[in-house]
Every structure is written in structure tokens, then in C-alpha cells.
Amino acid sequence: MKKVISLVLVMCLIALFALTGCSSKNAETPKENSQQPSKEESKVEFPTKPITVIVSYAAGGGTDTGARILMPYVEKELGVEMVIANKPGGGGWVGWTELLNAKPDGYTIGYINSPNIFSGYLNPAYKRDATIEDFALIANHVVDYGAIAVRADDKRFETIDDLIEYAKNHEVTTTSTGVGSDDHIASLKLNDKLGTKFVAVHGKGAAYGKSGVLGGHIDAYFANVGEVTVPAKNGEVRVLAVMAPERSKFLPDVPTLEEKGYGKVYSWSARGLAAPKGVPEDRLNIIIDAFEKAINNSEQVEKMNKMGLDVKFMKGEEYYKFLKDDEAGIIGVKDLLGW
Template identity: 70%
Template sequence: MKKFSLLLLVLSFVVFLGACGNTTVENSNGSSDKKASEEFPTKPITVIVSFGAGGGTDIGARILLPYVEKELGVPITVVNKDGGGGWVGWTDLLNQKKDGYTIGYINTPNLMTGYLNPELKRNNSLEDFDVIANHVLDYGAIAVRADDDRFETIEDLIEYAKGQELTTTSTGVASDDHVAALKVNKAHGTQFVAVHGSGAVYGKAGVLGGHIDVYFANVGEVTVPEKNGELRVLAVMAPERSDFLPHVPTLEEKGFGEIYSWSARGIAAAKGVDQAKLDIIIAAFEKALNDPEHIEKMENMGLEVKPMYRDEYRNFLTEDEAGVKEVLDLLGW
């Protein structure tokens, strides 16, 4: 009987030790996860830019990210993965490990049109992304090669395009520049035909090389080339003139109606990154985006900084998506 009682006592003690051990492991794991978030980041971060080097998105990213590096204390590497109207890069972003060490630029409307296009059969949506911050809001612009003597004004271009086809640049099917050209066609009977490429830099090369007639792009992509004497900007597709191109009229003021176009460029991660890590990244971008030196450098390139974060940025994207859905008929969708 004494032996049996002693055995029970020993077994009870073993069970007690086991329970304590399990509790220690659980607490240890919880503390470890918390510590990992508190120490983040501890290694370089990759930023995917889904358009070619030298385009508006790439230029803006390379201006901003050194200021983000300063806040995070780790190197940031830009990786250009162009193609598919941006979806080569965004697909890669979504397939990366959700650890906060790979984030990327997202561009509207290309992001939305890429999953709204029924032919592509992508099972994606805004819900696949955790938004970090918007960086740029870049209105559309229409330009031609500076020595193209066919078009001195936007009126010359519209009238000419009513009588015969003119090729235009595009960063992909249903990109902002493609949709802008379709809007002008519908409103004024012009015959603009898009030549789809993988980024604005390729479109500009096509125009300057005489292979494409008209450069449908964004203000940030035409400002410097115009100053350099490469391009003549004929109009901007915005509610009012751009501060970067104050001499260039809007389509609206020239009597061509409220035809607006823009590209918003922001930063996001694939959904699933730990919220504590996201908070650290968002805080770093917020400080960097509001750095006066960064803003000045962006303005020198004709790029308008338009910071938005968290719910404000998410709501903006949702509204942008609704706007895309309103023009699906132009794309035959």
C-alpha cells in the first residue's frame, strides 16, 4: 500500500513537471514571436517594381527608398519585374514569403484591370494585398516628338486622328494610358490605336525613334523629356493644369470634355504579413514620404507626392476600382 502511494506521488510529480514544461514552451514561443516583431527588420528588404527601369514608377521608387532605408536601418533593393501590364511583378509579390521582407509598388488602374479582365481568368482582388502607403498621383498627358511638325497643338492632333489611324503608347492592355486613348476615341471619333509595351520607358523610346506616333503617358514621365527638348506636351488629362507643366492646357479647357486619366503608385505587401511588422514599415514610409528633401526631388522630376495610409489608402483603391468598372465597356469586357 505504501509502495502504491509512493508510485502515485511520483507519477503526480512527473505530470506536474510536464505541464510546467508545456507552459514554458508556449510562453517561449509567444515571447519569441513578439521579439521577432520588435527586432524587425534585421536583413535587407526587397521592393518589386513591376515596370521597367527608368519609368515613372521606378524613378519615384529610387528617390523615396533611401529615406525609408534611413528609417528602417537596413538596405532596400529595387528589383524590376516588368511585363503583363504589371502582373509579372505582382504575381511574384503574392508568391513571396509573408515575412515583411518583400514588398512592392502597386499601380492603378493596371492592378485592377489585370484581375477584372475576363480573358486572363485571374482569381485575384484588392483583398490579396495589405496596403502600406500611396506615394504618387500622376495625371495623364499627351505628347509627341518635339520635331514632329504634324502636331503643334492638341487641336491639330485630335483633328488629324479623326481622319486616319495614329499609334499610341501603352503600358499594357487596359492600363491608364490605353483607357485614356479609348476615352478620346469614344468622345471625339479619333482613331488612336495602342501599341502595348511593358513600361513608359519603352513607349518613349518608340516615340523618339519614330516608331509610335503619340505618347500617352503621365505628367511625371513627360516633364523632364520636354525640358530636355525631346518631347512636345500637347495636353494634360486632369481637372486643372499641372504645376509642373503650367503652360500646357487641359483637354477640358480646350473644349474636349472631362477626360481625366491618372496613375496612382503606392506600396503594398502580400496579405498575411504580421501586423506588428506592417506597422513598423508603415511608420517608416510615413516619415520618408513627408521628408522635405524627398518631396523636392520628386517635384524636380514632375512627380506629385500624394501620401495616403491604412484605411484612407484602402478606400482610395476601392474607389479607383469602381471607376475602372465604369469603363469596362470601352474594353469590350
């Protein structure tokens, strides 16, 4: 069945390419019959036209892929098309600014990624006045907790205790995907609580950090569970600890920092959905209900797990509190960040 569908798609594409190729030369007059859907009906009917989902990162990235997996399930619930619009740039804030400026009619929603969204306005250099309070939260989709790993043949650090003891007296370089990234903030939290001397080597993109650790140039791999599970299975890295309230189901043998006695040091990167403030309550509720069903759909969960990502549905107060905790964590290390 799958094959038939994709074959039809393939054929259509070829026809399209052929058509576009010809039309550029011959320019036949097309008969445009783009009939607009009938105008807005009574307000209870929602949604009646496609909903735009702003993804603040480039197509093909982690957020984008996750969104493209989830949206078909949301479409099934809402009965309209969910159109993904990639608006990358500004560490996500290009898309988020656009989301905030969109008409609050429920037809424009977007992914919000924490902690990126916080570092974008907590850092005074950016001079932004928008905060998390300006968004109407819909639901959380994915939580990817932080993990600390080292190269598999690194004899110096067999356990997390080795690493932390060593780091108390020596500078240990760590990977980071930028100032204010969850990896960076995790290393700062450890420095703050345990007196370690982790020094982040910021690099563009996740590839730099991973190749730096595998090549032995950088000591510790501060990443997320989703990023270390496969390399750990391949025997390339040894995961020492996860920074979560409980062990990860993907890495059941790896202890949490908390159970090792290093206190409640949590770190995560999470992504969920939000709309601009001002969306009518009944519409927002329709969207939230649809996402609740879609995110909890077992088929969807399985697909996300296959990518090493943990699905965690949260809404309302719970989601808000979760995000505020994250924000508070960053405010706590503001001095270390020099903000």
C-alpha cells in the first residue's frame, strides 16, 4: 500500500517537473481557477482553513523533523491541513517574533524551544522585551534530558565521580552548541553547585562537539539523551550520567546525577507548541484537545522514540510551571553568564 501511494506521488512529481519545464518555455495561458474557500462561518466552527505551524529552525533539523512526524496526527484530529513554515534565524527568535506578531485567531501557531527561548531574552545584549508570558501555551511535545558522556576509550573517566573529582582540580573542556544553550547552562550549574572547572568550547552545530569528543580534542560530551543513545550503542561513547529526575528509558543503566548525590541538577531541551496571546479561549481549547490526542497517539510516540526522543505531553499549569522552572534555572546562573 505504502509503495503504491509513494509511486503515485513520484509520478505526480515527474509530471509536475515536466510541466514546469515546459511552461517556462512555452508559457501557455493557464486558466486559474483558484477559488477561495467561502468566507468565515460562525465562530464555533473552528478550524475551517489550514493552520500554519511556524518552526523556528531550518527544514531537516530536529525540531522540524519532530514537527513533520506529529502534524499528520494533528491533521487527523482537526480535519484541516497543518502547514509547516520554517522561519530560521536569530537562535529561533525570528520565528518566535513572527509568531507573536501573527493574528491571534488560532490559525498561526508555532514550536517553542526551551531553554533557547529564554536565553534569547534573558541576555540583555539582545534588547528584547517579549517574554514567555506573551505566548498562549498549547502543549509540550518532547523533552530531551541532558547527558554527560566521554569517549569510550577515555581511561581517565570510568564513572561520573571520576569526572567530577578531576574537574574540581583541573580544567575540563566540554562541548556546547552556544552561549546559553542547555549544554552550556548544565556545565555552569555544575560549576556553581560543585565547584568544578568545566570550560565550554562553543561550536556551531552539534557535529562540531561530537567530532571533537570522538577525536579526543574535547574532554566531556555535554549533550542530550537523544544524541548519545546511538553513539553509546555503537560503542563510541560512554554515558556517565543523565541530568534528569529519573533514569532514561533509553539508557536504563546510566545513573542520574541526583542518585549519585550531586543534588537536583537537571537539564533538558524541550519543545512544545504555543500561539500568540489573545487567541479566543474556545479555539485554543480545540487546538489543545487535538494536540493532546495526537501527542499521546501510540503510533506517534513510537515514531518519536525510534528517533531517540522522549514524548512528554503537558498542558496548562503543568506546562507553564515546567517552563518557568527552566527560566528560573537560567536566571540562577545569570552571573556566571555575565548577563
